[in-house]
Amino acid sequence: QGLLPSSPPPGDLQEEGKNAINSPMSPALADVHPEDTQLEENEERTMIDPTSKEDPKFKELVKVLLDWINDVLVEERIIVKQLEEDLYDGQVLQKLLEKLAGCKLNVAEVTQSEIGQKQKLQTVLEAVHDLLRPRGWALRWSVDSIHGKNLVAILHLLVSLAMHFRAPIRLPEHVTVQVVVVRKREGLLHSKRDAFDTLFDHAPDKLSVVKKSLITFVNKHLNKLNLEVTELETQFADGVYLVLLMGLLEDYFVPLHNFYLTPESFDQKVHNVSFAFELMLDGGLKKPKARPEDVVNLDLKSTLRVLYNLFTKYKNME
Secondary structure (H helix, E strand, O other): OOOOOOOOOHHHHHHHHHHHHHOOOOEEOOOOOHHHHHOOOOOEEEEEOHHHHOOHHHHHHHHHHHHHHHHHOHHHOOOOOOHHHHHOOOHHHHHHHHHHHOOOOOOOOOOOOHHHHHHHHHHHHHHHHHHHHHHOOOOOOOHHHHHOOOHHHHHHHHHHHHHHOOOOOOOOOOOOOOEEEEEEEOOEEEEEEOHHHHHHOOOOHHHHHHHHHHHHHHHHHHHHHOOOOOOHHHHOOOOHHHHHHHHHHHOOOOOHHHOOOOOOOHHHHHHHHHHHHHHHHHOOOOOOOOOHHHHHOOOHHHHHHHHHHHHHHHOOOO
C-alpha cells in the first residue's frame, strides 16, 4: 500500500490494475494482539502486518514525519513520540494544521470524551479536505480510522499534508506495507491481506487515472441515455446505473419491473446491485468478488472492482 505518488506510464496501469484486482485474497488467522479480540461480531479492523513495521523504509517514513511534526510544533511545546497514540484525538492534528495553514479552527480546546474528540477530528479533517480538494487526491482516511489509531490512515493523512505544504523533508520513495484486515466472525478472528492496495501504490495520482478511465468508459455508454457519471463512489451505489449499463453493454432493454428505478431503502438498492450482478453472469462475466452490500455502502474498492471487470471486457465496444 504505497504512500507516495509517482506516475506510472499509462500502459502499465491497466496491467497493474488487473494484477491488483485479480490477485487472490487469502483468508488466514493472523497473529493478532490481545486488544484486537475486543472486536464486535462482524467488525473489521485494519492493521499493518508486524513484519512491515520493521521495514527500514517504513521506519524512515515514520521517523521523518515525526521529526517534521515536532519541528513545526516546537513553539507549542508539544512533543509527539508515537503517531497513532498522539494524533488520534485530533488535538495535535488541530495544532499542526493551524500552524501550517496559518489559520485558527473553531473547536473546543481539550476534549476527553470520545464524542468530543470525534467532533474535533471532524472539524480538522473537513478543513484538510477543503485544502486538498483542488488537488483531486484520493482521501484515504476518515474520522473513524484516525480515531481508531489506524496507522495506515494517519500516514496517508500526514504524507498528503507534507506534500501539500511542501514540507522541507525528504520522504522515502515507494514505501509499501502489507495490510491485514481482521474481522470477527462467529467469535473467531479471520484475517485477509488486501491485494487491491497494490493498485493504490504510489497513490493518489494513479488512483485518479484509474478513476478517470473508468468514468470515461461508463459515460461513453450511459450518455446514450442522457445520463452522466461524475462520482464513481456514489452514483453506482443504488444499482440503477449498473443495471442500465449492463443493458447498454449487452444491447437489450431491461424491463422496468425487474428492478427499482428509484430505490428508497437499503434492501431495494441491494436488490438492484444483485440483479446487475446476475446480468453480468448472463453476459459471461465471472461473478464479482465484491458483495452487493459493499457497493451500496459506498465502498470504493468494491465499486472499482465491479466496474473494472466491465471495463476489461467491453472497453473496445462502441
